[in-house]
Amino acid sequence: MTDEPLLRVTALSKYYGSRIGCEDISFDLWPGEVLAIVGESGSGKTTLLNCLSTRLLPTSGTASYRMRDNQWRDLYRMSEAERRFLMRTDWGFVHQNPADGLRMTVSAGANVGERLMAIGDRHYGNIRATAVDWLGRVEIDEERIDDEPRAFSGGMRQRLQIARNLVTGPRLVFMDEPTGGLDVSVQARLLDLLRGLVTDLGLAAIVVTHDLAVARLLSQRMMVMKDGHVVEAGLTDRVLDDPRAPYTQLLVSSILQV
């Protein structure tokens, strides 16, 4: 373990005109740490995640990222080329809707292989072998490698999206409601899979979810958002077992058991 964080976020705010998206968010994320962001609809979770992943530019505040060479870079002052490179290699982004993160009209194998080619792998045999390996890791039968994701179930598509993101060995993965649109039983399987992968690969992740059970299972730390602000943050089990903010108490009490 390093003694330096991977990501440092300071006073980050995003306004849509006069409407608050998220306001004054600060935290550090360490390597291998999973942070869950929970809160009701419209509380600013996606806005924050998109700012952090540079898909959206904040109105004010800074976010610095420690590159593989241990150099700190200000995310909002990078060149477009550098940012794209980060997004393709060192980061992953898992969308709630797999169609947003996959290419639906190319094969499953190509979906996984594409990210490898983006970082310069040109050897077809290697790429295919790695794709097969990753399909296996996300429990997709090798026989389906030439099928397009259009022919996959929702759960399979989501697992494929995960494989596509993890194949380059990213250090940080952003996830927006990764289990969102799925049946409960499919969710459980995906969650187990994600949990295993995150632990085995030592990934750092920021996971947006409205499901406290997902936060409990995947994350060590969590932030609770309401109206664009963080109302409570801390160790996941502390926040869930001894919630202090009125809104967190409401959130925890409104579900059966987590």
Place this chain on the structure above:
Amino acid sequence: MATPLIVSEVAKAFTMHLRDGIRLPVVANVSFSVRAGECAVLGGPSGAGKSSILKMVYGNYGVDQGQIIVDHHGQLVDLATANPRTVLSVRRDTIGYVSQFLRTVPRVSALDVVAEPLVARGTDRKQAQERAAELLDRLNLPERLWSLPPATFSGGEQQRVNIARGFITDHPVLLLDEPTASLDATNREVVISLIEEKKLKGVALLGIFHDADVREAVADRIVDVTEFAAGKAAA
């Protein structure tokens, strides 16, 4: 003798915002320490705050006032104010906890549930599983169950998995919340001897035991939690 855990003037109340913000004081002025090689037992009636104290020591409940000092890698850390990352590090290396109920994780086998704390500390998975198997065997968990996720196990079987998971590491401080509650006499005896072995190794144990036989067998000292009743301190 070393004193790896010192609790000093700790207070805890719950504020129930959904019930008009009523404040439920639980304990105040909690002060005691646990030496290496001894087992201190928290005593007192149901609702006195015994589990709450253990949970504060584990960082699972917040602390309103006071200090919880633990010797972590030779440095003194105050868990009442430590950041999440420090608490996680203390849990990995210094403070172990056997909760009253196992929180099951789907699809992870009993053997891996038990081995996990060792793996988290860098032990090779195979070796950790061997150690896990030894413990499960000692606790008489039928071998056919080892490869299954504990979600469908009986209460006593789950609790034995939980105990094995708590005892597998050599954490210098071990917290036990009624570890023997759902066990039969044979397995209670196993737990008693496991606790004895921890003491001999110089582990500081802090436990809650409703069962009088177990308590008498393991307790070096009773810490009476009713003395920390929040109302009493305020009066």
